[in-house]
Amino acid sequence: MDQERVKKLVRELIIELGEDPTREGLRETPERIANMYKEIFGGYDSDSELSVQFSEDSDVVIARDIQFYSMCEHHMLPFYGRVHIAYSPNGRVFGISKLVRLVEKYSKRLQIQERLTKNIADELHSQGVKGVVVLVDAEHLCMKMRGVKNDATLSSSAFRGIYENKEEKLGIMSLIRQRASDLAI
Numbered sequence: 001m002d003q004e005r006v007k008k009l010v011r012e013l014i015i016e017l018g019e020d021p022t023r024e025g026l027r028e029t030p031e032r033i034a035n036m037y038k039e040i041f042g043g044y045d046s047d048s049e050l051s052v053q054f055s056e057d058s059d060v061v062i063a064r065d066i067q068f069y070s071m072c073e074h075h076m077l078p079f080y081g082r083v084h085i086a087y088s089p090n091g092r093v094f095g096i097s098k099l100v101r102l103v104e105k106y107s108k109r110l111q112i113q114e115r116l117t118k119n120i121a122d123e124l125h126s127q128g129v130k131g132v133v134v135l136v137d138a139e140h141l142c143m144k145m146r147g148v149k150n151d152a153t154l155s156s157s158a159f160r161g162i163y164e165n166k167e168e169k170l171g172i173m174s175l176i177r178q179r180a181s182d183l184a185i
Contacts, residue, residue: 043108053092081138088130121158131161
Protein backbone atom coordinates (compact mmCIF):
# COMPACT_ATOMS: atom_id res chain seq x y z
CA MET A 1 0.00 0.00 0.00
CA ASP A 2 1.33 3.43 -0.95
CA GLN A 3 0.89 5.31 2.33
CA GLU A 4 1.79 8.69 0.82
CA ARG A 5 -0.98 8.29 -1.75
CA VAL A 6 -3.46 7.23 0.95
CA LYS A 7 -2.57 10.37 2.95
CA LYS A 8 -3.25 12.58 -0.10
CA LEU A 9 -6.55 10.83 -0.79
CA VAL A 10 -7.70 11.18 2.83
CA ARG A 11 -6.76 14.88 2.79
CA GLU A 12 -8.88 15.30 -0.36
CA LEU A 13 -11.77 13.46 1.28
CA ILE A 14 -11.58 15.76 4.31
CA ILE A 15 -11.82 18.75 1.98
CA GLU A 16 -14.69 17.15 0.02
CA LEU A 17 -16.61 16.65 3.29
CA GLY A 18 -16.42 20.41 3.87
CA GLU A 19 -13.67 20.40 6.50
CA ASP A 20 -10.34 22.15 6.76
CA PRO A 21 -7.50 19.57 6.76
CA THR A 22 -5.15 22.15 8.30
CA ARG A 23 -7.21 22.69 11.45
CA GLU A 24 -5.69 21.36 14.67
CA GLY A 25 -7.87 18.26 15.10
CA LEU A 26 -7.49 17.14 11.47
CA ARG A 27 -3.87 18.07 10.75
CA GLU A 28 -2.47 14.57 11.46
CA THR A 29 -5.59 12.63 10.42
CA PRO A 30 -4.37 11.62 6.93
CA GLU A 31 -1.21 10.08 8.44
CA ARG A 32 -3.15 8.36 11.22
CA ILE A 33 -5.60 6.85 8.71
CA ALA A 34 -2.79 5.68 6.41
CA ASN A 35 -1.11 3.96 9.37
CA MET A 36 -4.41 2.46 10.49
CA TYR A 37 -5.17 1.11 7.02
CA LYS A 38 -1.75 -0.52 6.86
CA GLU A 39 -2.61 -2.35 10.12
CA ILE A 40 -6.25 -3.27 9.55
CA PHE A 41 -5.72 -4.38 5.94
CA GLY A 42 -2.54 -6.34 6.69
CA GLY A 43 -4.21 -9.64 5.80
CA TYR A 44 -3.29 -9.27 2.16
CA ASP A 45 0.38 -9.70 3.04
CA SER A 46 0.22 -12.16 5.95
CA ASP A 47 0.85 -15.88 6.27
CA SER A 48 -1.11 -18.13 8.63
CA GLU A 49 1.83 -20.52 9.14
CA LEU A 50 -0.37 -23.62 9.13
CA SER A 51 2.58 -25.66 7.94
CA VAL A 52 3.79 -25.66 11.57
CA GLN A 53 2.12 -28.74 13.06
CA PHE A 54 2.79 -31.18 15.88
CA SER A 55 2.52 -34.99 15.88
CA GLU A 56 -0.48 -35.70 18.05
CA ASP A 57 -3.80 -37.34 17.43
CA SER A 58 -7.09 -36.21 18.85
CA ASP A 59 -10.70 -36.84 17.95
CA VAL A 60 -11.56 -33.17 17.70
CA VAL A 61 -9.93 -29.84 18.52
CA ILE A 62 -12.15 -26.83 19.19
CA ALA A 63 -10.96 -23.22 19.44
CA ARG A 64 -13.81 -20.99 20.60
CA ASP A 65 -14.20 -17.24 20.69
CA ILE A 66 -11.32 -16.13 18.48
CA GLN A 67 -11.93 -12.40 18.35
CA PHE A 68 -11.77 -10.65 14.96
CA TYR A 69 -12.36 -7.28 13.32
CA SER A 70 -12.90 -6.86 9.61
CA MET A 71 -14.18 -4.33 7.07
CA CYS A 72 -17.30 -4.75 4.95
CA GLU A 73 -16.43 -4.46 1.28
CA HIS A 74 -19.79 -2.86 0.48
CA HIS A 75 -19.62 0.14 2.83
CA MET A 76 -16.06 0.03 4.23
CA LEU A 77 -17.46 -0.08 7.76
CA PRO A 78 -16.32 -2.56 10.43
CA PHE A 79 -17.87 -5.86 11.29
CA TYR A 80 -16.57 -7.79 14.26
CA GLY A 81 -17.23 -10.81 16.40
CA ARG A 82 -16.01 -14.29 17.24
CA VAL A 83 -14.80 -17.22 15.17
CA HIS A 84 -15.20 -20.79 16.43
CA ILE A 85 -13.10 -23.47 14.72
CA ALA A 86 -13.38 -27.23 15.14
CA TYR A 87 -11.25 -29.72 13.28
CA SER A 88 -10.57 -33.41 13.35
CA PRO A 89 -6.79 -33.92 13.06
CA ASN A 90 -5.17 -36.56 10.92
CA GLY A 91 -2.25 -37.35 13.23
CA ARG A 92 -1.08 -33.73 13.45
CA VAL A 93 -2.41 -30.69 15.35
CA PHE A 94 -1.93 -26.94 14.95
CA GLY A 95 -0.88 -24.59 17.74
CA ILE A 96 -3.68 -22.27 18.86
CA SER A 97 -1.69 -19.24 17.73
CA LYS A 98 -1.74 -20.64 14.18
CA LEU A 99 -5.54 -20.71 14.23
CA VAL A 100 -5.64 -17.12 15.50
CA ARG A 101 -3.21 -16.07 12.73
CA LEU A 102 -5.39 -17.84 10.16
CA VAL A 103 -8.40 -15.79 11.32
CA GLU A 104 -6.33 -12.60 11.21
CA LYS A 105 -5.04 -13.38 7.71
CA TYR A 106 -8.54 -13.38 6.28
CA SER A 107 -10.26 -10.88 8.59
CA LYS A 108 -7.81 -8.06 7.79
CA ARG A 109 -9.22 -7.53 4.30
CA LEU A 110 -12.17 -5.90 2.58
CA GLN A 111 -14.77 -8.65 2.36
CA ILE A 112 -18.07 -10.15 3.46
CA GLN A 113 -18.56 -12.44 6.44
CA GLU A 114 -19.55 -15.43 4.36
CA ARG A 115 -16.27 -15.30 2.41
CA LEU A 116 -14.28 -14.92 5.63
CA THR A 117 -15.91 -18.11 6.96
CA LYS A 118 -15.31 -20.04 3.73
CA ASN A 119 -11.67 -18.94 3.36
CA ILE A 120 -10.76 -20.02 6.89
CA ALA A 121 -12.41 -23.42 6.42
CA ASP A 122 -10.86 -23.99 2.99
CA GLU A 123 -7.31 -23.20 4.08
CA LEU A 124 -7.53 -25.32 7.22
CA HIS A 125 -9.05 -28.23 5.28
CA SER A 126 -6.30 -27.98 2.67
CA GLN A 127 -3.81 -29.01 5.39
CA GLY A 128 -5.02 -32.63 5.36
CA VAL A 129 -7.32 -32.68 8.39
CA LYS A 130 -10.25 -35.11 8.35
CA GLY A 131 -12.84 -32.39 8.78
CA VAL A 132 -13.31 -28.71 9.60
CA VAL A 133 -16.13 -26.57 10.93
CA VAL A 134 -15.91 -22.78 11.06
CA LEU A 135 -18.68 -20.79 12.70
CA VAL A 136 -18.58 -16.98 12.70
CA ASP A 137 -20.87 -14.74 14.78
CA ALA A 138 -20.61 -11.03 13.98
CA GLU A 139 -22.11 -7.59 14.34
CA HIS A 140 -22.06 -5.26 11.34
CA LEU A 141 -21.80 -1.50 11.75
CA CYS A 142 -23.03 -1.03 8.18
CA MET A 143 -26.37 -2.38 9.42
CA LYS A 144 -26.31 -0.77 12.88
CA MET A 145 -25.47 2.82 12.01
CA ARG A 146 -27.00 3.22 8.54
CA GLY A 147 -29.72 1.66 6.41
CA VAL A 148 -32.04 -0.45 8.57
CA LYS A 149 -30.29 0.64 11.81
CA ASN A 150 -30.79 -2.71 13.49
CA ASP A 151 -28.74 -4.58 16.11
CA ALA A 152 -29.19 -8.02 14.51
CA THR A 153 -26.16 -10.32 14.39
CA LEU A 154 -25.16 -12.63 11.59
CA SER A 155 -23.94 -16.21 11.93
CA SER A 156 -22.25 -18.04 9.07
CA SER A 157 -20.79 -21.53 8.91
CA ALA A 158 -18.68 -23.74 6.68
CA PHE A 159 -18.33 -27.53 6.88
CA ARG A 160 -15.58 -29.53 5.21
CA GLY A 161 -14.62 -33.21 5.11
CA ILE A 162 -16.30 -35.54 7.61
CA TYR A 163 -18.42 -32.66 8.96
CA GLU A 164 -20.35 -32.43 5.71
CA ASN A 165 -22.21 -35.54 6.95
CA LYS A 166 -25.47 -34.49 8.66
CA GLU A 167 -24.94 -36.55 11.83
CA GLU A 168 -21.33 -35.39 12.25
CA LYS A 169 -22.43 -31.81 11.58
CA LEU A 170 -25.09 -31.88 14.30
CA GLY A 171 -22.73 -33.46 16.83
CA ILE A 172 -19.88 -31.02 16.28
CA MET A 173 -22.19 -27.98 16.31
CA SER A 174 -23.45 -29.08 19.71
CA LEU A 175 -19.87 -29.37 21.00
CA ILE A 176 -18.89 -25.96 19.61
CA ARG A 177 -21.83 -24.26 21.31
CA GLN A 178 -21.14 -25.94 24.68
CA ARG A 179 -18.76 -24.39 27.17
CA ALA A 180 -16.00 -26.51 28.70
CA SER A 181 -17.63 -26.16 32.13
CA ASP A 182 -20.83 -27.70 30.72
CA LEU A 183 -19.11 -30.83 29.43
CA ALA A 184 -19.52 -33.82 31.71
CA ILE A 185 -16.54 -36.09 31.28
